[in-house]
Amino acid sequence: MGEQTRYEELIRQFSAFGAVKREMGRILPGDCPSGSAAVLTLLARHGDMRMSRLAELLAVDMSVTSRHVAHVAERGWIERSPDPADKRSRILRLTPAGLTQVDELSLRTTRILAERLSDWSDDEVGQLTRLMARLRASFDDCRTASVAPGTTGNRPADLPVLEQTTRTPA
Amino acid sequence: MGEQTRYEELIRQFSAFGAVKREMGRILPGDCPSGSAAVLTLLARHGDMRMSRLAELLAVDMSVTSRHVAHVAERGWIERSPDPADKRSRILRLTPAGLTQVDELSLRTTRILAERLSDWSDDEVGQLTRLMARLRASFDDCRTASVAPGTTGNRPADLPVLEQTTRTPA
């Protein structure tokens, strides 16, 4: 029973998180919605990559990735060059203009967080970051585990090996 | 510089949280999408209320609330009775069928969390819950603060007075 209640409270916070997400979205540049911002940010962090890898990092279907990528390509923020190793694939690369856009995004999001979380300690920000990373990992693990061994399921490839802190992954 | 990096990592987790949200959404009943589920859950938790109060708790525009409410009303999960005190308003109340639906939702969401978070300690679940609640409060506070004093901005009325733990709200 206590377990049930505990999860229900967590679920309520999941639902309420949408308000935070929307608030963050409001400060984005007009022609760079959250989908585009995610593409640019991941390319800046992980470097050049193929569509399929980006879809994996975004954890969305490749059709969705394709649309986001088309949007940022139209604005000159990325280039799509053919992959010499596999002519079906395209290599995505951030352009100088794209890098500028990434800096702008970083500036805006950092600014709003610094404002909203002004009374949070460094440790608290770190705790939330770590727990949310672990939450995603917990969901990813289950997904890959149920995809059937051998299949190319989505891996939590973005996770920079964050310590599991209190517990070992069993 | 370290502050910038810290926030950027948190933002990345915000973005990645969408995958968790979508995964949770997949296990909902076909005719009860997340918007409807949120309405039912809030009514079960807080009791009868008016549209405006529900919009406040959902932290979305009342036009959005109106649509969600219409959806659950069409399915017989809630009743809308006129407010004797103000004929413009309607009082929303969960029906027995609505309560059954809430139980079903609770069952499904609790089950998936118990599965995915099987290796989380009670303390870790509590920490994440508390930090996400505080995150929302931090964003809500700023919003009400900038709405201009006296205006009816959205209050964090859902927050069950969770302890601010490490720090006092200043």
Next chain:
DNA sequence: TATTGTTATACTCTATAACTATA
């Protein structure tokens, strides 16, 4: 035959604005 990527279609959530009824 399987995989990479694109496109068409459809659904959900959201906000803005116009509108009705009541305060």
Next chain:
DNA sequence: TATAGTTATAGAGTATAACAATA
């Protein structure tokens, strides 16, 4: 005149399925 709520419209994100090109 201001507020509670509804509805119309538009924009963003996502998934499924059909399709093209290549492996």
